[in-house]
Every structure is written in structure tokens, then in C-alpha cells.
Amino acid sequence: MSASARPRTAEELGLMRGFPPPEDKLVTAANFQDAPYNRWAFQHISNLLPTALISRGEVPIDQLPRADQNLGEIRYAGVNGPTTVTEMLERTYTDGFLVLRDGVIVTESYFNGMRPDTRHLLMSISKSLTGTLAGIFVARGLLDPAATVPTYVPELRHGAYGDATVQHLLDMTASVVFNEDYADPTSEIQRQDRATGWRVPREGDILGNYHFIPTLKKAGEHGRVFQYCSADTDVLGWILEKITGTPFPDLLSLEIWAKLSAEHDAYSTVDRYGAALPDGGICTTLRDLARFGQMILQQGQYNGQSIVPSSWIQQTRHQGDNGPWRHAAWWTAVYPRGSYHNQFWHTGDEHGRFFGWGIHGQHLWIDPETKVVIVKFSTGPDAVDRTMLLDTLRGMAAISEALG
Amino acid sequence: MSASARPRTAEELGLMRGFPPPEDKLVTAANFQDAPYNRWAFQHISNLLPTALISRGEVPIDQLPRADQNLGEIRYAGVNGPTTVTEMLERTYTDGFLVLRDGVIVTESYFNGMRPDTRHLLMSISKSLTGTLAGIFVARGLLDPAATVPTYVPELRHGAYGDATVQHLLDMTASVVFNEDYADPTSEIQRQDRATGWRVPREGDILGNYHFIPTLKKAGEHGRVFQYCSADTDVLGWILEKITGTPFPDLLSLEIWAKLSAEHDAYSTVDRYGAALPDGGICTTLRDLARFGQMILQQGQYNGQSIVPSSWIQQTRHQGDNGPWRHAAWWTAVYPRGSYHNQFWHTGDEHGRFFGWGIHGQHLWIDPETKVVIVKFSTGPDAVDRTMLLDTLRGMAAISEALG
Numbered sequence: 136m137s138a139s140a141r142p143r144t145a146e147e148l149g150l151m152r153g154f155p156p157p158e159d160k161l162v163t164a165a166n167f168q169d170a171p172y173n174r175w176a177f178q179h180i181s182n183l184l185p186t187a188l189i190s191r192g193e194v195p196i197d198q199l200p201r202a203d204q205n206l207g208e209i210r211y212a213g214v215n216g217p218t219t220v221t222e223m224l225e226r227t228y229t230d231g232f233l234v235l236r237d238g239v240i241v242t243e244s245y246f247n248g249m250r251p252d253t254r255h256l257l258m259s260i261s262k263s264l265t266g267t268l269a270g271i272f273v274a275r276g277l278l279d280p281a282a283t284v285p286t287y288v289p290e291l292r293h294g295a296y297g298d299a300t301v302q303h304l305l306d307m308t309a310s311v312v313f314n315e316d317y318a319d320p321t322s323e324i325q326r327q328d329r330a331t332g333w334r335v336p337r338e339g340d341i342l343g344n345y346h347f348i349p350t351l352k353k354a355g356e357h358g359r360v361f362q363y364c365s366a367d368t369d370v371l372g373w374i375l376e377k378i379t380g381t382p383f384p385d386l387l388s389l390e391i392w393a394k395l396s397a398e399h400d401a402y403s404t405v406d407r408y409g410a411a412l413p414d415g416g417i418c419t420t421l422r423d424l425a426r427f428g429q430m431i432l433q434q435g436q437y438n439g440q441s442i443v444p445s446s447w448i449q450q451t452r453h454q455g456d457n458g459p460w461r462h463a464a465w466w467t468a469v470y471p472r473g474s475y476h477n478q479f480w481h482t483g484d485e486h487g488r489f490f491g492w493g494i495h496g497q498h499l500w501i502d503p504e505t506k507v508v509i510v511k512f513s514t515g516p517d518a519v520d521r522t523m524l525l526d527t528l529r530g531m532a533a534i535s536e537a538l539g
Numbered sequence: 540m541s542a543s544a545r546p547r548t549a550e551e552l553g554l555m556r557g558f559p560p561p562e563d564k565l566v567t568a569a570n571f572q573d574a575p576y577n578r579w580a581f582q583h584i585s586n587l588l589p590t591a592l593i594s595r596g597e598v599p600i601d602q603l604p605r606a607d608q609n610l611g612e613i614r615y616a617g618v619n620g621p622t623t624v625t626e627m628l629e630r631t632y633t634d635g636f637l638v639l640r641d642g643v644i645v646t647e648s649y650f651n652g653m654r655p656d657t658r659h660l661l662m663s664i665s666k667s668l669t670g671t672l673a674g675i676f677v678a679r680g681l682l683d684p685a686a687t688v689p690t691y692v693p694e695l696r697h698g699a700y701g702d703a704t705v706q707h708l709l710d711m712t713a714s715v716v717f718n719e720d721y722a723d724p725t726s727e728i729q730r731q732d733r734a735t736g737w738r739v740p741r742e743g744d745i746l747g748n749y750h751f752i753p754t755l756k757k758a759g760e761h762g763r764v765f766q767y768c769s770a771d772t773d774v775l776g777w778i779l780e781k782i783t784g785t786p787f788p789d790l791l792s793l794e795i796w797a798k799l800s801a802e803h804d805a806y807s808t809v810d811r812y813g814a815a816l817p818d819g820g821i822c823t824t825l826r827d828l829a830r831f832g833q834m835i836l837q838q839g840q841y842n843g844q845s846i847v848p849s850s851w852i853q854q855t856r857h858q859g860d861n862g863p864w865r866h867a868a869w870w871t872a873v874y875p876r877g878s879y880h881n882q883f884w885h886t887g888d889e890h891g892r893f894f895g896w897g898i899h900g901q902h903l904w905i906d907p908e909t910k911v912v913i914v915k916f917s918t919g920p921d922a923v924d925r926t927m928l929l930d931t932l933r934g935m936a937a938i939s940e941a942l943g
Contacts, residue, residue, distance in 0.1 A: 154780040155749040155812040163811060164589075181592065182809050185568075186585045190656045193802075196600065252594045252804075345559040376558040398597075400656075400804060405586050407567060408559040 142228045144247045145175035165335045168317075168328075170516035173495060177256040177514050178230060178249055180418050181402060184332055187384040187411055189401035191423075192393025197438060199422060201240040211533035213526045223530040227496055227523045228515040230255060231421035235508040236538050238429050243421070247514065252399055254418035255512040258493025261403070262368045264387065264427065265413035266305055266478025269371055270447035271390050277378050280305065287374040295351040296370055303357045304367045304374075305477045308459045310355040313364045317518055323351065327366065331406045331416075343408040344369055361459035361466075361475050365414035368478065372413030383411040394442045395430060397423040415493065421510055428499050428508035451477040452487060452503070469525065488535065494518040500531040505539035546632045548651045549579035569739045572721075572732075574920030577899060581660040581918050582634060582653055584822050585806060588736055591788040591815055593805035595827075596797025601842060603826060608645040610638060615937035617930045627934040631900055631927045632919040634659060635825040639912040640942050642833050647825070651918065656803055658822035659916040662897025665807070666772045668791065668831065669817040670709055670882025673775055674851035675794050681782050684709065691778040699755040700774055707761045708771040708778075709881045712863045714759040717768045721922055727755065731770065735810045735820075747812040748773055765863035765870075765879050769818035772882065776817030787815040798846045799834060801827040819897065825914055832903050832912035855881040856891060856907070873929065892939065898922040904935040909943035 146152065148171050149160045167176035167183050176183060207221035224232055230249040234242040249255065257264075272278040278287075280302040285292035287301075299309040314322035320337070328334040330347035341347045348366055372383045379386055384403050392401055401423065404416035411417075419427075430436070435443030455474025461467050472483030481489040491499035496513025509531045515523055550556065552575050553564045571580035571587050580587060611625035628636055634653040638646040653659065661668075676682040682691075684706040689696035691705075703713040718726035724741070732738040734751035745751045752770055776787045783790055788807050796805055805827065808820035815821075823831075834840070839847030859878025865871050876887030885893040895903035900917025913935045919927055 151813050154777060154786075155747055155814060161812065179591075181585060181590050181806070182813060183589055185587055185589070187583075188585065188656070188658070193655060251597060252592070254592070343559055373558060382558075402585070408565065409555050409586060410559060 141225050142247075143171070143174075145171075145178075146248055148174060150175040151179075164332065168333065173516075174228070174247060174514045177495070177512070178247075178253050180254070180256050180404060180416075184404045185407075186402040186418070187382065187405045187409070188388075189384045189392050189403060189417070190388045191395075191397040191400045192388065194393065194396055196398050197396030198398075199235070199240050199426070200238065201243075204241040206234060206242045206534055206537065209530075209533050209537050211529055213529065214522045218526065218530075220530050220534060223526050224511075227511075227527055228513045229496070229511060230514055231510070231512040233421045233425050233510045234534060234538075235425050235429055237506045238433075240422075240425075241538070245421070249421070249512070251422065252420060254399065254402060254420055256415075256493075256497070257417045257419060257424065257491075258415045258495060258497045259365070259368075260424070260491035260493045260497050260499050261413055261415045261417040262365075262478045263491035263499065264391070264417060265368050265372055265375075266451075267431065267443055267447075268375060268387055268390055269301075269305065270451065270477065271443055272375060272378060274444035274447050278374065284370060284374070287377045288370065290345070290349050291370065294349050295353045295366075296348075297353070299357045301371070301374065304371045306456065306459065307361055307363050307367055307475050308358045309364065309367050310353060310357050310360065310362060311364050311366065312352040312354045313362070313366060315363070315365075324365070331410075331412055332404065333412075343406050344410045344412065345373060345408060348373070359459060360462040363463075363475070368414040369412065371478075372411065382409065383413055387417075391427070391430075391442055392423075394437065394440055395423065395426045396438055397426060399423055421512060424499060425508055425510045428501055428510065432501050432503060432506060432508055447477075451479055452481070452489060455481045455483070457483065465521065469528070486535070488532070490531075496520075496523060496527065498527060498531065500535070502535040505535050507535045507538050509534060545629050546651075547575070547578075549575075549582075550652055552578060554579040555583075568736065572737065577920075578632070578651060578918045581899070581916070582651075582657045584658070584660050584808060584820075588808045589811075590806040590822070591786065591809045591813070592792075593788045593796050593807060593821070594792040595799075595801040595804045596792065598797060598800055600802050601800030602802075603639070603644050603830070604642065605644040605647075610646045610938055610941065613934075613937050613941050615933055617933065618926045622930065622934075624934050624938065627930050628915075631915075631931055632917045633900070633915060634918055635914070635916040637825045637829050637914045638938060638942075639829050639833055641910045642837075644826075644829075645942070649825075653825070653916070655826065656824060658803065658806060658824060660819075660897075660901070661821045661823060661828065661895075662819045662899060662901045663769070663772075664828070664895035664897045664901050664903050665817055665819050665821040666769075666882045667895035667903065668795070668821060669772050669776055669779075670855075671835065671847055671851075672779060672791055672794055673705075673709065674847055674855065674881065676779060676782060678848035678851050682778065688774060688778065691781045692774065694749070694753050695774065698753050699757045699770075700752075701757070703761045705775070705778065708775045710860065710863065711765055711767050711771050711879050712762045713768065713771050714757060714761050714764065714766060715768050715770060716756040716758045717766070717770060719767070719769075728769070735814075735816055736808065737816075747810050748814045748816065749777060749812060752777070763863060764866040767867075767879070772818040773816065775882075776815065786813065787817055791821075795831070795834075795846055796827075798841065798844055799827065799830045800842055801830060803827055825916060828903060829912055829914045832905055832914065836905050836907060836910060836912055851881075855883060856885070856893060859885045859887070861887065869925065873932070890939070892936070894935075900924075900927060900931065902931060902935065904939075906939040909939050911939045911942050913938060
């Protein structure tokens, strides 16, 4: 591709450069989700919002083995014609890209100023971490997927979640009045953003996610339609806190992060009441998210420990329901036999590939057949750009095949 | 001491407990500096304010050797009569306490919920880190202590710092109109706090430390009087950014933190323009600050590397000026031959002990004679409680002597 078509980096854009930076180059809590400010913001979330530590704990660092391969020349059919992995990475505003094959790093690349110790915003890949954490407590018998939400969070006995089950949350089949229009100030997603500190509050706004969520209304019958609703995951996180008496970031550290021999702490954004944001607020390094993916690939086993019961991973991989999924026309066109189950996206293809996905181009791809894990962090200009999304999904499939 | 006299912990106070916590137990950006909220806040600064990473880098962790000794029974003359180290630690709202003897941990204790991976607010021990960082650039010939501030920061050619030298900043002998009354909303310290995000801004406030500092006025002649002024250190940090083109947190990581084989990242608070707070905003773990102290004790050498030129440490230790110090009556009574030099407090005693110190009970004590380094993190109710301060200083001297 031509140099002019390459997206400009945060540095080239002059964002947050200078002491002090000029007003028009400031990245703030008010603009961090918007292009081009997100080019800097998603690598510097702690600079913009309050965050809670997800500690890597006190264990020694375990370096991932490495055997570099050039995957950039892999050619595949992109949406707008033949393309290569290198072209896809450049075109889709990539910040970091890592491919593990059988636990070995075969490619690790950084762009747009990202470094190995940069914590990058996961957006909704956070949900897959949250679902996995929930699975640990299901397997321990402390969380019943068939129980209703108010069993654990009495504050939610009225409103959208009064008769929703934990499994509805896990599969995003609760039926909630939730407008996800990011541009509409009266939409539930914007009001939730203002409640969580992700946007600047307006006069009269409800502050705090645990104050906002109980105001949500039920739409229709739960369990029938796949309705991607971020609040579902936050309720799941709230339930885990109620069960354990432990704040979500500490719980994620204790049960998962501190067992991965992670190289770096992770963190989550928090609202003014200290609530983390399990639906999208977690930030990790590129390699550490790959470790998480590898643990999932290994049925919850990692470094000789069982972190997540394999029964949960098996069930997550194999028991998704295609019925609710079919209400999502675009996704059904891409993955006709797909499902959203236990906070992961399942392709339903013959390879059993599944993934975590977040807006603006965050990807965690897991191929159990070829034992490939791919992490891609990005700062795309639009929340969802279907061309970029499809080019990325196809590119990851092409890598999976090439390494198979 | 009796149980009732022991300060209550953040948990006992109910601070930030519950999902969500009740309104009257919230710790926020508005109250975090006030008792009792600081009991929780100083261990959770990132939860309250935007922060910038001071990365530990990619080097392997080097565990500090350990040979536990019971120092708690050491008796000494406290301000209100005989006391012990254990009593002093309990009475002075200690969160963490660590003693190194010749680089070996002899005591490491945590209180009030603090853990080995908790990043605790250093308050003005941050200044000693900043002064040390400046020393590296002086030794490289990139920073001239005799040059005036506007040589490096033209924005400061008017106002308090127009004809102050870098050495005036290092020694806190710039003469600045700066009211340090924390309770007065019109005081410079409060207005600076509101500019840096340490307090909630009011209508008409200047936002951003680099917008506030140029408004400060000169008081009298520079170089004569020890005037402890936090803004001096921030100007030093600003100069380092201008010289290197690198944000202060990245610079501190690159030159010091990533060379200490630190166990954990550190971080600094940042204002809305991204400026860190070298005067007091750095947060580190207990052990990692001890590593910094040990590096200073070892004349800037650590793990076979020269991090800070020994000439700078020698000069810092031995060339303080007692003249300006003698204007500080209370300190002169405690250390008649003392000085404040290169952002460290020097006792001027026959042992050559010197230290970093921050409000609410933060201490980094270095005794070159007995090769003792002591770190104490606290959450005392008052910014400066002279009884607690003196009891702590005497306690650290008693430990130095006992280990000598």
C-alpha cells in the first residue's frame, strides 16, 4: 500500500506531544474514544481514567519461547480483493500483533508507538476474561448458571434483569432495552459511558455503573435472541463480586492473572464508586493476553496448574446455541453455524475456532485444531468497520491455515 | 499500646467496602488527601486519579536477599517517653515498613491492608527521585546547575523562576510567593493541587501544572533561605522533559526504574495535559523504593551497573549548605548542622545520615555508615505531625545504631 494510505501514528498526529501539548492535541476523558484521539488513548488509558490494578502477583516471569516466522506475505482473499497479512495489519490501524503456535511466539510486531510493556485497552475482549472467571465459580458450585440474577444481586430484582438467568448473561440473550448508538446522548450506551466515567457526565446523569444498571428495562422474553449488550457482562462481574466479597480486579488477579506468569500487571478502569468495567475496561500487554489465550487453548491448564476447569472450556467451545445467533443477520452471513456462548464468539466452523472481540479492532483468536492463538490490538477510527473486521477475521483464518 | 489506641484500618473504617460502597464511605479525588480517607487512598492512587506508567522494563526480577531479624523490641527515647519500634509503627499509622542492612531485608512488615505489590504514594520522597534523575543529566553535561531556569524552560522567563538557577531548585532556595497552607483555598498549594487534579477544580481555576507554575511570583532574593516549595521540584521535572524531549515518567523508567531490577512498575499522577507530578505524585512498592535507596547507598551503583554517577551522590551527601537551613527553626532544632541539598534532607550528623521525606509519614532513610536503608509508608491523619515525625526519625536512628 502507498505511504499516504498508511494510517497516521499518534506521534505523527502530534497527540500529547510537547510540555505541555497544545490544546487541540490533548487526549482527554472526553475524547478518548473518538478518532484520531484513540490512537494515543487506547495505549494510555491509565493516563485518562482512574484504574484498578490487576496484579501479576509475586510469581517469577515465565518468558514465552520464540521461533520467528515471516507471516506477513501470507496471501488471502480480502473483502476488496487479494491482500496479505502485512497489508491487512497496516490498513486496520494495528498497534500490536502476536501469533502463538503451540505456545511459541512466531510473530510479534508493534506499531504506532506500542511497546511490549504497553497496556492496551481490550474493549470487549474483557468480556471473554469475565466469562472465563465466571466459569471458575460455576465449576466450584458457587455460581449456578440457571439461577436468576437477583439470587446474587438483590439490587436487580426489578428492571431488565429481575428474571434473567446467569446463563442469559453469559450468552447475551437477556432481552434489555439498550440502544448501542454511540452517537446518541440519550442512548443507553452513552448514558452508561457517562455513568462509568467513559464520557464526561452531564447534569442529571446517574453516576456509577451499579446505580445505572438497575434502571435498565426489560424488552422481551429472555433466552431467544442474541442481543449483544455490554451491561450483561457488568452484571456478571457484579455477581462475582457479591459471591466472593472481592472486587473484580482483585478476583481476576487472584484466580487468573497471577497464575499466568504474566510479565506485567493488567488494570481495569473504575468508576467513582470503585466499580471496574468487566464489559470493556481491561488493559493488558500483547504477550500477556496471548498467555491468557494459550491457557484457554490448553483447556484451562497452564504451567502445570489448572486455572480453569477443562469442563468449562469444553462446554464453552461445544454447547453454543445457533438459534439466538440467527437473529444477528450480519454475523449469521459470516458464520452461519456460529454462536455467542459464555462470553466468547464461536465460528461454528469445522475447525472449532472461537474468539474474543472488541470494538476498534481488538482480537483474541483461538484455533484449537492448529493450536494457533492470535492477538491483535488496534485503534481503528470506527467502533465497527465491517470491512476491517472481515479482513481481520479472514486474515487470522489464513494464518491458522498456513500454520496448520 | 491498647487496641483502642491503634489507628483503625481502611477496612475497619469501611472505606470503599461493598458493591457499591455507601456514599459516606467513598474515597474520591475530592477527599483522598484528608483523614481518614487517605488510609485507603494512598494505597490506591490509580483508582482515584489519572496516572502514567513508570515501567519496570523487561529485565528479570532480582529478588532481594532476606535474613529476618526482630527489630520491634528496639527501645529508644520517644518524644513522650521511652518507646519501641513496634509501638512507633503502630502509633504512626504505618502501612509498610522495610529495613535493609547491607542490601539484605532484615524486616518487612505490612499494615492496613498493604501488600508487597501495593503501589503506595511517596508524596515528597518523589522529590528525591527527581533530584537523582537530574543528577544523571548534570553528570552528562546536559544540565548545568548554574544555569537559570529559562535557559531550559523559556515559558518561565517571567515570574518566580526567571532568574533562579537549577541549583536553587535542587536545594529549595528559590524565593517564591508560595503559601503552603493546605486548608486555605486561595493558597498557592491549594491552587496548584486544583491545577494538577489533586483537588477538584473551582470555577476560574488554572488547569495544568505547566499553566499554573508560570503564574507564581518571586518573593525575595534566591539562594539565601531554605524555602520548601513543591513547585521547585516540578520545574526541575519540566526542565528534564525539555532537555530530553521525553515525558518524566518515561525518563524515570529509562534512566532509573528499569535498571533497578524492580519487582513492579511504579506510576505518577498526571494532570489533564499529561504532566506528571515530580514533587509528590510517584507511587511505588515498598521493596522497590528500598532498591532505589540501596542504589543511592551504593553511590549510584546497582547490580553491576552505574545508574547514577558516584560524583553526584558524593556531592549530594557532602556539599549541603547549612546557611539557608538555619532559617527553618524546627528543623535546625532537630538537626543543627543539617541541610536540604539536591532534593534530599541531610542530618549533618557525624554518621552522614540523609533521607527522603513526604507528608503523612513517608520516609526513605539512608545511613551510609551502618549501610542501613529504611522505608516507611504511612497514612497519618495530618500532613505534618511533628510528634510522629520526630518519633519516626528517632526510631530510624535507633535502628541504624542497633544494626551498626
